[in-house]
Amino acid sequence: MTSAAPHLSILDKPFVLDLFAGPGGLDVAGHALDIPSLGIEWDKSACLTRYEAGLETLHADVSAVRRDAFESLPPEINVLAGGPPCQTYSVAGKGAGRKALAEVKRYIERLMAGDSDEEIDKDLKNLSDPRTALVLEPLRYAIRATRSPNRDYRPYDIIVLEQVREVEELWKHYAKVLEETGLPDGTKYKVIVDVLDTETYGVPQTRSRAVLIARREGLGEPSLPAPTHRAYxxxxxxxxxxxxxxxxxxxxxxxxxxxxxxxxxxxxxxxxxWTSMGEVLVTPVGTHPGRDTPFLVRSNYGSSSDPGRRGVRSDQQPAFTVTGKISRFVVFQHLDESIVYEGARFSMNEAGMLQTFPPDYPWSGTAQAQQVGNAVPPLFGAHLLSAALGLPTLAPEALRKPWQPATEEQRAKLRSHGCGAADDCTARCPRPE
Incomplete structure (x- = not known):
């Protein structure tokens, strides 16, 4: 089922809490839709990018906020969203999460049955990779909301989640317990789950994501965003x-x-x-000078389960999935039909544009390529939020204007709130190790 996109949100004043917010993909989507958001992000560099972009941020561990600072979150938040880290579930990783699927499902059932956080946390230490447990955090936040006096024990109205396609099985289990069992306080949701391809929503790259959209009972049936572009x-x-x-x-x-x-x-x-790389990168915009076409791109990671197989695409095709290795992609320019030379690799600005971040998005800190690769494509995020809330579809052109960074005063204010000081991290910020 796909959305028909009515013109009024099902919520009077949507306000998004973005867990594992990264550099701001979902928040940029919310900005384009005029929806306020607050992102929680552990990585310092991603937070620096967020501050430069003018996004409301908590530099914090998602789990720690739930345990120790949940009551400080704005009570008007009514949309829970997030993309938990995917390393242990992705086929590019070692697969600790994929091997623990049955075990994680049992934790989901225990949470819905009302088991204490203390007992759950104690047992989660037995997982071979602690990152595997992060996929449980959205559910734990949903439960915590119903136990919060600051919220008058009010559950979230909408839940929007996305992850690598290998997590679809867990999202389906989320859906089963949210619909049939309900949260420990009795709140139930209507839920829809599927794997969507980002190029079918105008993103100039092939990227498959498992998504979950849930609406609290009484708010109507949820629907998936209707594709706007053809599949590659x-x-x-x-x-x-x-x-x-x-x-x-x-x-x-x-x-x-x-x-x-x-x-x-x-x-x-x-x-x-579908939107090609060339369509997005050929035109000068902001500080982006425009990239000459035609060109070829050779990826830096394997394909078809063969790590040594390097795929090649032309500017007339969508990009390969943008990952933290995007800066290593080799770009070849054509001199004529027979001569090809190696050109400039993608800049962070270009890599961000392939993710549908606006041109001149202020990538900051270290590991910028990893920030780009880890992010939710803003255009895809906008489609998810629009479908979840019943809003009209966002046109891709809305994200192709240069981004206006925050002023120095705005950055200082955001960082004071997010880190505790206007110009630095404090003891309350997560330690890198």
Whole structure:
């Protein structure tokens, strides 16, 4: 089921709590939709990016805030969102989370049955990788909200979660217990879960995400965002590319040329063509000078379960999934049909634009490529929030204007709130180790 996108939010004043907020993908989406948000983020550099961008932030451990500072959160928050760290579930990792799926499901059931946080925390220490337990935090926050006197024990109205596709099984278990068992106070939700491809929402990269959208009973049936763009199909692209090359080879006889991207994607439906790298990067905007086309990109990670297999795509295709290795992608520029040379690799500004961050988003601190790769694509996040709240779909153009960074005064105010001091971290901030 997909959303029909009515014009009024199902909530009078939506306010998002973004767990594991990263550099701000979901918050940028909220900004574009005129929805306030507060992000909780552990990584110092990601917080520096958020402060520079002017985003409300708590530099804190999500688990620690739930345990020790939940009552300090704004009581008007009514939308819980987040993308827990994926390293232990992703196929790119060692798989500790994937191996512990059955065990994590049992923890979900124990939480819904009302087991104490102390007992749960004690037993979670037995997991081989503590990051695996972070996928439980959204549920623990949902339960904690119903026990908060600062909120008058009011549950969240909306829950929006996204993760790598391997977490779909856990989101389905979330859905089962939220619908059938309900939170320990009796609150139940209507829930929908699926794996969505970001290029079908205008993001210029192929990226599959398991998503969960839940509405508290009484707020109507939840729905998934309706696709706006066609899916990218590698086999179909390769077939048509080979056909185009054959046509070019015969051009002296029949003057045929390679078909335009739109022709390559013709399906006879009303969806827009998927967005290519070239479409996003070719035009100068803000400090981005524009990137010459045509170009080829060779990824720095494997494909088809083969770590040594490096895929190659052209500017007329969407990017590979943007990860923390995006700065290592090799970009080749064409001099003519027979000569190719290695060009400049993607800048952080360009990498962010492939994630649909606005141009000139103020990436700060260290490990900026990792920040970009870990983020929720803002355009995809906007589609999720719009579907969850019943808002109109956001046009991609809304995120293609240069981002205006915070002023020095705004940054100092945000950091005073987020870290406890206007110009530095304090003892309350998480320690890097």
């Amino acid at each position: 199909e590698a086999k179909e692209w390769n077939r048509r590319r080979d056909l185009a090359l054959a046509q070019v080879h015969q051009s002296t006889l029949d003057e045929e040329t390679a078909p335009e991207p739109e022709a390559r994607q013709e399906r006879g439906d009303d969806l827009q063509p």
